[in-house]
Amino acid sequence: METRLLSPTPEGLAEAAAILSQGGLVAMPTETVYGLAGDARSDLAVARIYAAKNRPQFNPLIVHLPDLAAVARYAVMTEAAEKLAAAFWPGPLTMVLPLRAEAGLSPLVTAGLDTVAIRLPAHPLARALLRAFDGPLAAPSANPSGRVSPTRAEHVMAGLAGRIEAVLDGGACAVGVESTILALDGPPALLRPGGVSVEAIEAVLGVPLALPGDPARPKAPGQLASHYAPEARVRLNVTAPAPGETFVGFGGGEAGLSLSPQGDLVEAAANLFHILREADAQAGPQGSIAFAPVPETGLGRAINDRLRRAAAPRG
Template sequence: MTEDLTDGPEGLARAATLLRGGGLVAFPTETVYGLGGDARDDRAVARIFDAKGRPRFNPLIVHVPDVAAAREFARIDARAEAVAAAFWPGPLTLVLPLRDGAGLSPLVTAGLDTVAIRVPAHPLARALLRAFGGPLAAPSANPSGKVSPTRAAHVRAGLSGRIEAIIDGGPCAVGVESTILGLDGPPALLRPGGVPVEDLERVLGETPVAGGSAEKPNAPGQLASHYAPAAAVRLDVTEPRPDEVFVGFGDCPGAALSLSEKADPVEAAARLFHILREADALAGDGGRIAFAPVPETGLGRAINDRLRRAAAPR
């Protein structure tokens, strides 16, 4: 049985107890719901992969409460300190050199000499980290490759019976996963996300190079097919076909659903995964979904990245 926990002190205390015993607890972050397990416990981390059906060559993100805790697990140079000061807590993950003797399960890093780490901003995530008192490995709380969860109900639909508990903290505000920036060499954008690349450029003083590999991922979110609904997905559509569920952005007469009628990328990002689920339900078996174009700037990069992976051959 998967327990439903409240967001108060009793629920957090129960969640911390479950985590200390090697259990898995889903919890809200500002981006999406994460599936948390003790990042130092091989069995707990293995159970994350099993619950999600996730390939074990795909690394996990370690969540910590602050920069001081991040320094226990990663080597943070002056450049990473500056980026962390600008964007932590928040929707940014840094891939950094793994500190010797960090004590993390090698399953978390997929055996690499780097670690993906972030300090979440959501008050419930931060409260849970404090109550637990250690690092949590926490990918998105959904079956691998499927649409990410932005509400507790999404987690229940995908993982009920496979995990110990879910903390319901309401809808996630950002709605797309964290931006992932590699800083184990020249700055590399490994995944667009909640922090726009333009903001990173202002702090770094340079444009991050494109990085990451679907064949040998060094961070989450790099697999070619990901975030996929059951229905087929077509992108950049201005004239939908009669058999398609049309999802608009901005002024799109006749759209069945809309990411944002105001063409607001912040609203669109927050609604993306929920709308994907709604469109999938409307499309039904063998159905199709068509998405209107979204500009490739700011959060639009993250939205389009998720949509391209949702539309990729499976």
């Protein structure tokens, strides 16, 4: 596809908001780095973010919002979060908070967890786009996975041109490093250092942060081998399911459930968490779910990573 470079004008903002409303992807500037934005409520838009970045795992994505009133629709603000929001929002701080059951976010955004990562960006163009779009935007860094994060529009074009609809040009990013990420669904813990210093955060909270590498807490969600696992047993790369087994197909064939009858990996990624839940409900706690083979290419790597975690032995 042609990737358009949009100017930071009312017309450019209106076009960017329209693209996002139609399920498209727009790279937007923030004060940290450019983010690859898509509607956080749309499974397909979020799956397209993973596809554009060629991201090998479905890790939680940061949801960008315009103000605290919007945060209350998606997450539960803890006492510590309230203090940090007063000190650092809008700004380069991401808080992982309890997810509201009625939030309506794609499970691909939260990676199936009951928490959500929230940030209020300070960049005026990002804030203007969030107001124009009037919804939550999932926005990881706007670069191919494993590459250097982009701090200018030309960096985004160099890495993602042809994979996304547009880049909203907001000039150079002021901070240039990603946001600090804190887990606040329990004792405050640092998940990623970034644009707000640990010392500044600890001064506001009055307590030290747990740091990455603490044995009681993984560095980030999704690092455990068995994670997001359904109650039923999971078997992978199955071409002939056992009698009574709930079968999830891919790319045609006889299957009651299918990640994608057309064999489309973006569609399969968009359906993954919903299908896992539906298959688990059909199989029951004592049953078994069999997944047809999924190609280990493109988004297939991320899908298979999540399925391997679901199938890992657990106590």
